[in-house]
Amino acid sequence: MPITATILDVALERPDQLALVGDGARLSYGELVEDSRVAFAVVDALHRAQPAPPAPAAEAQGIPITAVSTTSAFFTARLIAGLAGYRAVSATIDPRWPLDHQIGVIRTTGIGLVISDSPVLSEALAATGWTGTVITPAEFAARESQIRGAGAQAPAPTVRDGSEPFLMLFSSGTTSNPKAFIKTRQQYRDNVAVSSAHLEPLPGVASLAPGPVSYSLTLYAVIESLATGGSVHLADEFDPFAIGSRIAAEAITRIVAVPAVVRALAEAAGRSPERFRGLQLVVTGGANLPASIRSALAAVLPDTRLISYYGAAEIGFIGDSRDGDGTWIRIYPTIGAQIRDETGAEVAEGELGTLWIDAAACSDGYVAGTTDAVLRGPDGWATVDDQGRIVDGLLQLAGRAGDIAVTGGHKVSLPEVERAFDTFPRLGEVVAVAVDDANLGSLIALVIEEGGAEAEPAADGTSGPLADKAALLEHARTRLAPQFVPRRIYVLERLPRTVGGKIRRAETARLIMDGQGERL
Template sequence: MPITSRILEVAAADPDRSALVGSPSEAESRAGAEGTHSLTYAQLARDSRTLFAAVDALHSAQTAPPTPAPETRDIPITAVSLTSALETSRIIAGLAGFRAVSATIDPRWPLSHQVGVITTTGIGLVISDSGVLAEALAAAGWTGTVITAAELHACEAAVDPVDTAPPTVREPSEPFLMLFSSGTTSNPKAFIKTRQQYRDNVDVSSAHLEPFPGVATLAPGPVSYSLTLYAVIESLATGGSVHVADDFDPFTMGSRITDEAITRIVAVPAVVKALAEAARRTPARFRGLDLVVTGGANLPASIRSALADVLPDTRLISYYGAAEIGFIGDSRDGDGTWISIYDTIGVDIRDESGARLPDGVIGTVWIRAAACSDGYVTGTTDAQLRRPDGWATVGDQGRIENGLLQLAGRAGDIAITGGHKVSLPEVERAFEEIDRGDRRSGQGRLGEVCAIALPDDSLGSIVALVIEPGSASDGGPGNSGMSDKAALLDRARAKLAPQFVPRRFYLLDQLPRTVGGKIRRHETVDLVMSGKAQRL
């Protein structure tokens, strides 16, 4: 492992087992790939030979190739920036058995972010169908190569298989993937995962998240998401079949689950919410689901409850992890806010000076895990990830009580008001149950909420709650009692400690979100401060 040894093993023992499966519509977009929307293990192993030969030739043909970041140990970097989840997965998996460092770049990132990471990290080959990106890279003086997916297929077809070498299991310390911690709201921070670090991560996830051999896992969404990318890696590393989709289409996913005998889904929380809504319309199509895995630590209770209501026999695991560090723990019961830490992972809560804090006190979460990256790639950030003693942090805040971890958000998710530390995600959780509607009280359905900190001369900051109206058919704030500040205050006072109770409430037609559906807290503050939200 991470995946090459298992790919070769399954290709020999069970060559027709499905490795990668895209949506049926993928066949129309894969010109030059025989119109297929799936690859068996045998096909994946065979095709990787011509894929790497074509990629290697493209790198070698450059007269002044970009210099790869020193963390790659001079291995050329190939980046994939395509909307096709199947094509991206095929390339990443195919290059895994060779001397190559691969990266996925979300084509929906701001153009400046895409150009920035490519030029800064020394990526030499970009597989992209975007002419705009190619022009921007040329204007930036980048000396690498941009090639479309169709052009890559043509290069592969021109390779004589006799002239290729087979994939092999690589050395543990060899760089494997270049990943990015961001790209939507700030400049992306790049980091490298070695093959051993990914093997260590597979050891943890296979022990707790059930990517068993032969299991069909659906991982909808861009492979540039670390959650989706890891679902592809872990499924191939354990001999499973990974079914990918460019996005989550509720009208077709039910039939795919039935037709392709999918029993496990790995998806972001927004997709889990859509899954529950789709299953409510056609529950029979989703009854084969055994397990849903999501990366949403502090998964909203409303999503957990909605899935349990419509699919009571489907288990839900929400894990906590960071792409830089790996899997840390998960929650399976109750409201999902308390995380059981995996037995191979060390967790400490520390203050700004690095001193360990007592149970119950919010501080910075520090992690010790074998899968942790060594640090960020030179030139992409000045932030420190890992200390010399092996402990690392991505800035998450949290507390430990009775051996369980509760997250309080990132540093920007903590408000200091009147000397008290207030977790803004904890404020939001107090309003989650209203999202399902309280018809008996006449309060109706509350839409999505975002707790923010606003500057205050006497307290330093105050807590405010910004509400996105629910749909009219559900009785949103614009047409129900939930637009009443008194009702909102009653709710907050019943659920929260006094310092956590919002002092102001606002309505905003639409909360700003990332491309992955996460609410942007800082942008919400900007909209409120600029007067674009209605104060209740």
């Protein structure tokens, strides 16, 4: 269902229904339509005022690209929603990205307008000769006030053609520079059709989506809620205790959040369960949800369901798991999935290989200039190089291509090694890596973040010693095939992470090879 069609319908039938709610700000559907007329008038004027505007990437079909790079989730969401009913391509840029990442994607994709409160970014772009415009959110708001005062709003938003570009998104991974891709309006409509069938963004439902809208999970929550006539509540940062009060006060029944937030939610609900009683559904992204998170939530909120979905930003929603540790994923009926080898041939059932997907919501490809990677094959199927196996129609993921190690002639899924330690008490964050070995080519090592692995506290309340190596290995041997059991165990003071909090596996391995870890 098109996002703008629904916004217009709800604004006509139930204009006072909440559409967007942020930290100290809210817009009803009726107000959102009027707000979009003002926002687009400002954006359009800023693009038109440029003497020599940057040329948008060819994939944008000549439509000017507007990017929002701010920590305000509400501001970002209202701009994305507001521009949806006009000839505009929107993008979100994480302001926490390295400066060279931000400059790179702006210049290579032909973004012409950036709304950002970073003077460093503005100065750096000017120094490169970029001919676009940077404006702060405060300056943007001042221009909106002028538009309202002059009565110079744009015409009302309309439902656009499905083939028209809608959003420019980025997939940065854990080590590479951001890769850009376009979602057309039809591709996003197809994506909403899948999520609305399985993840329950129902009409009138109040969903909470805490976190930056530059995260694809949060952005999808905004789009799918508005596309189905729901209300989406946003938060710049996740404060689990303040969120409890908000859930009760705003009658929020659905949360869409990353696994780390779900873990914090369970801890907060354990302290004040009465504030979370109305919560019916928690939706989290990412494959292989740790069983400890699911069990922790079930223990304090037994009537709250938890769905862990798997998807790729480029492709769309693929499937989900609803029990256990999320290891086995039920693929949605409208999605095609195959496991193929290096030659492109489909492998036998149960064998590891590269996952290929056939989905209507899939982007056509990456924006030229941002990557050499190929998204779609000649047959139209797509891959983001996720590895996995299919057994009895269920998908088990094994990570990306870089998450598969070969040791002694055996293929080992490093995420499978990590999952085995999810039930080890008080271990904290771990990552499995492959390190060079003269005999085996590589061997499997487990790297533990310092402060996570502790024994039972001593009688005086102080922390015990670091977890015993023998206990860790015995734990692994009872849960893993012999070739998966780590040969070495290291401790690092802090595991390297992306700005989004994902552990950088390759960088961790380099630190260990450089001798920076303490070997147990």
